[in-house]
Amino acid sequence: MPRRILALETSCDETAAAVVENGERVLANVVASQIDRHRVFGGVVPEIAARMHVEAVIAVVDEALRRAGVPLSGIDAVAVTHGPGLVGSLLVGVQVAKGLAFARDVPLIAVHHLAGHIYANRFVRPLRFPLVALVVSGGHTEIVYMPEDGAFVPLGGTLDDAVGEAYDKVGRLLGLPYPAGPHLDRLAQEGTPRFLLPSPRPREGDRYALSFSGLKTHLRRLLEEAEARGETPPAADVAASFQQAVVAALREVAAEALRETGARQLTLAGGVAANRDLRGALRALAEDAGVEFVVPPPELCTDNAAMIGAYADVLYVHGVFADWSLGAAADLPLAAASLPGREAPPGPTRKAAAVIPRFSTEPVDVGDNPGITRG
DSSP states (O other): OOOEEEEEEOSSSEEEEEEEETTTEEEEEEEEEOHHHHHTTTSOOHHHHHHHHHHHHHHHHHHHHHHHTOOGGGOSEEEEEEESSOHHHHHHHHHHHHHHHHHHTOOEEEEEHHHHHHHGGGGTSOOOSSEEEEEEOSSOEEEEEESSTTOOEEEEEBSSSOHHHHHHHHHHHTTOOSSOHHHHHHHHTTSOOOSOOOOSSOSSSOTTOBOOHHHHHHHHHHHHHHHHTTOOOOHHHHHHHHHHHHHHHHHHHHHHHHHHHOOSEEEEESGGGGOHHHHHHHHHHHHHHTOEEEOOOGGGTSSOSHHHHHHHHHHHHTTOOBOTTOOOOSSOOGGGGSOTTOOOOSSOOOOOSOOOOOOOOSOOOOOSOTTBOOO
């Protein structure tokens, strides 16, 4: 019998619901975006985001069930993002999920937002463990080691701004609309990376650490000094230089993780995973390292509920359910998402002396996932 999970995601400014079958097939994936409402402010306003979730969530759930062709009575569990994220936004999804699960007398499943991003890759290709996952989005930048299914070992990440946040801030300096990531990526394709910028990797300390605030500040000063001289650096060249520095740093930490862990697979996840240069750099890295590279299609990189359903299925199979006291957790460590008994100790497992097979790194068709839609 197929397992059908209704999943909700409201951690930031996307109201999303999906119906996922057996954790691998998307029957419906509906996202109501708030970007137009927040664009005038140049970023997400938490209070507005929460109110807009309240207005949209029931209609989004109804639409997901309609597109899936599954009545609420045909749902085996209800899953929801309970953290990390904006607490007001999270609470909307959590309360609706609790109500639906209680009314249907089915299990309630609490899912970590970043675990969902990683498991979005499950819709493309089976996850092969051990693996290394690079999660890059507007609010998060983490390099994660997974020795087995449902086991998350954070290796490192940003010390300040998330990479997507850095893209938005640099985009603002260049006069690009919010969210700036896609616009800056397109602009970078037209430019030449002729400006020497500092690496986002600290010179000392944790080899998996990243810092993007200094890179943003350096660019701001570069533009201010050019303006003082009466010059205007080509925006495309500035974008290309910024993107080259970011992609190089992310590639370096991913390469370090692959060398140290002996992972069989490299996965990319999060909204910034749609970036063309980053995808290309990590695909080439995986090919050189002889490991499989997996990245979701762009519509499953940004926040969506299908990814929540993907990891919820793992929790469902292992009987990991939430009770009615479930609340929102604005700050929630990824290690907390591990299955019981799979909470790995800090730090990576050393690479074993073994031959690592070479896998295809060609792009993969998402196959029979008719429900991958956006709107």
